[in-house]
Amino acid sequence: MEYLVQLVISGLAIGAIYGLIAMGFAVIYKSTGLVNFAQGEMTMIVAYVAWTISTSISGNVFVVAFGAILAAILLGLVIERIVIRPMLGEPVFATVMVTIGLAVILRSSINFIWDAYPHGLDLGVGRDIIRFGNIGVRTGQIAVIATLLFLLAAIWAFFRYSKFGIAMRAVAADDRTALLMGISATRVHAIAWAASSVIAGIAGVFFAISYDISPAMFQLGLKAFPATILGGLDAILGSGLGGLLIGITENLAGGYLGSGMKEVAGFVMIVVVLMIRPFGIFGERDIERV
Amino acid sequence: MLKYLTTVSLLLAGAYLTGSHALAAEQGLTDTEIVIGDVEPLTGPPALLGVAASIGHKMAIAETNNAGGINGRKIRYVLEDDGYVTARTIQGARKVIDVDKAFAMLGISGSGQSIAVMPVLEKAGIPTVINVAPVKFLWEPPRKNVFVVGQSYEEGIIQLVTYLAEKNPGKKWGLITQDDDYGITVRDGFDTVVKAKKLNVVYSGNYKKGQQDFSSDMLQLKQSGAEVFLAGGIIGENIAMMKELEKLNIKPVVGIFWPGRVEPVLKLMGPPADGIYAVDYVEPFAGPAGKAFLEKAKGLLSEGEMKGINRYSMTGYAAAKVLIAAIQRCGKEPTWACTIAELEKTKNVETGVMAPISFGPGIRFSDQKLHIMQAEFSTLSFKPVN
Structure with missing residues (x-):
């Protein structure tokens, strides 16, 4: 039983990171109809910025958090304005290719701006181990699960009750009609990119605290993408929960079926779920697959 | 006058032929320069080894150039990034050999990349010393122009x-x-x-x-x-x-x-x-040889390059020293054939960062002596235990 509990807890912790990045995918898709293949790279860049702030300005957790969020907002806005907005009206395939190109550029920038060595993000918090009997959990892992749950609730409330959240839903449902109602689609897109960058950045920072930062970190995006497909590409909350499901499934498969099954299990789950629900567990509408 | 003109013509023709022979004999050589090429992963996670190895190459090259170069020729180092992608390794090696006209090669990237690029190196016949990822395929069977410094995984x-x-x-x-x-x-x-x-x-x-x-x-x-x-x-x-x-x-x-x-x-x-x-098989940085290496590096590398030093810098340095020494022994007009022959004659060459390096007839692998080390967290270093 202890073995199972430990597997589930570890699965929830890594799944929460996948879930946050997956929510970033869904925020952009829901608002713009675009799959951003640079999501993992954006996660990595924000984590590197957080590490730079911690080593060159201040290691205070609040300073780093504020700086990282600010950097994430800027990153999202800059990408949307310079790279994505000029592609408005172009075929979806071309825009998706642009995000793939962006991913390669961001990935390469790590070596140009920083270096190839792994680094630890030491903020004095998140690395302590709390033990419940023989079960050990890092405080950072507890924090990332709590953050995911908080964001799930906050985003639900945002889309349900806030004016701007309703505007975003309107643009997602029918951008032409939304435009006729006086909603600026470009503004909605910009905010979506900034929000997506912040959510992914939070995941990156938590991952860096629990593990480390390295140029391989972008691969988190590859793990989070199945989570958003599983939850539903247009379902922000579903994507978050999809991350948790993928994390737990991977860990249980790795723990009971062997290491080799760990990476496969999530994809097997996706294949099965998509055969039953082609739009994901929580997906609601017809999704154009690319 | 006719005799004078004939003599001058003969001298000019001789000089032209000698000069053109020297130029035509081997690529990558001018009167003042010799080109050494390299392909490494400089981006992505494996840049950790590619950048460090290239720093080791740069260090040995800077040391040689500061001492006047190879028999008066300064070494120009041409480095290509393959991003640890095999297709780009092959593309990079072809570019270094065919476009940059390298005289010799160092490197080359990871084990899979070195294996994949082997036909290109063999076909070109360019003298090559591999130091990053020693795997048996690189020296078994031995290739005439490819030498490997290190020990098998x-x-x-x-x-x-x-x-x-x-x-x-x-x-x-x-x-x-x-x-x-x-x-x-x-x-x-x-x-x-x-x-x-x-x-x-x-x-x-x-x-x-x-x-x-x-x-x-x-x-x-x-x-x-x-x-x-x-x-x-x-x-x-x-x-x-x-x-x-x-x-x-x-x-x-x-x-x-x-x-x-x-x-x-x-x-x-x-x-x-x-x-x-x-x-x-390389010395730990905490030991006297490691400390001496770092001290030497200070005078040859930039501050940024110093930060990129790791064990791969030592393997890169050793390989470059062996290659440079072989070219040097070929005198004023080195050729590929001479460089390969001299590499083969490499016997107990001291580099200060690993055991002496030797090759031999039909032996293209230096088979370095190994050390077991243990980590010491308080000093963030490895210390030999055997």
């Missing part, structure tokens, strides 16, 4: 596991490897000792390249009761494994392999890194 693992087995008799063993050619080599070396020493292996895992969370793998290791653990990751993987072991509150005897034996890793692993074993 398999032999490294055999010596590490043998040492740990003798130090921990009767203990239960665990192993995890990556699912690629590197992992297969590590596993082959491990299995050799398992059979020879009849080791009791209670856990054997195989992770997918790129895996970052090892919680279930290390939990399985704990369940198995393994007391000695060979962590077959490279850099980030080994760090993640050690952090999981700390979380699970278990402290097996841990061995890691040289691709991950870089000092910053110890800091990231934290206190659990104390006492882990490693194997390598």
Whole structure:
């Protein structure tokens, strides 16, 4: 039983990171109809910025958090304005290719701006181990699960009750009609990119605290993408929960079926779920697959 | 007058022929310059080894150029980035050989990349010294123009596991490897000792390249009761494994392999890194040879390059020294044939960073002596134990 509990807890912790990045995918898709293949790279860049702030300005957790969020907002806005907005009206395939190109550029920038060595993000918090009997959990892992749950609730409330959240839903449902109602689609897109960058950045920072930062970190995006497909590409909350499901499934498969099954299990789950629900567990509408 | 003109004409013709012969004889040579090419991963995670190896090459080249170059010719170093993508390695090698007209090559990228680029090197016939990822395919069978400085991955693992087995008799063993050619080599070396020493292996895992969370793998290791653990990751993987072991509150005897034996890793692993074993054929930086290397580097490299130094810089430095010495021995007009012949004659060349290097007729592998080392967390260093 202890073995199972430990597997589930570890699965929830890594799944929460996948879930946050997956929510970033869904925020952009829901608002713009675009799959951003640079999501993992954006996660990595924000984590590197957080590490730079911690080593060159201040290691205070609040300073780093504020700086990282600010950097994430800027990153999202800059990408949307310079790279994505000029592609408005172009075929979806071309825009998706642009995000793939962006991913390669961001990935390469790590070596140009920083270096190839792994680094630890030491903020004095998140690395302590709390033990419940023989079960050990890092405080950072507890924090990332709590953050995911908080964001799930906050985003639900945002889309349900806030004016701007309703505007975003309107643009997602029918951008032409939304435009006729006086909603600026470009503004909605910009905010979506900034929000997506912040959510992914939070995941990156938590991952860096629990593990480390390295140029391989972008691969988190590859793990989070199945989570958003599983939850539903247009379902922000579903994507978050999809991350948790993928994390737990991977860990249980790795723990009971062997290491080799760990990476496969999530994809097997996706294949099965998509055969039953082609739009994901929580997906609601017809999704154009690319 | 006619006699004078004839003499001048003959002299000019002779000078032209001699000059054109020198130019036509070998590429990458001018009166003042000699080109040495290299292809390394300079971007992406493997840049950790590619950048460091190129820094070692640069260091040996700067040292030679400061001393007047190779028989008066300054070395120009042409470095291409392959991003650890095999197709780009081949493309980069072709560019360095055909466009930059390199006289000789150093490097080259990872094991898979070196293997893939071998036909290009063989066909060109360019003198090449490989130092980054020594795998048997590179020297078995021996290729005329390709020399390898280092030790085989398999032999490294055999010596590490043998040492740990003798130090921990009767203990239960665990192993995890990556699912690629590197992992297969590590596993082959491990299995050799398992059979020879009849080791009791209670856990054997195989992770997918790129895996970052090892919680279930290390939990399985704990369940198995393994007391000695060979962590077959490279850099980030080994760090993640050690952090999981700390979380699970278990402290097996841990061995890691040289691709991950870089000092910053110890800091990231934290206190659990104390006492882990490693194997390598280059000197540890904490020893007198390592300290001397770093001291020498200060005068030859920029501040940024100094930060990129790791064990691969030592392998790069040693390979470049061997190649430069061979070209130097060919005198004023070096040729590929002479350089290859001189490389073959390399005998006990001291580089200060590893045991003396030797090749021989039909021997293209330097077969370096290995050391077992142990990590000391308080000083973030590795110290030899044998």
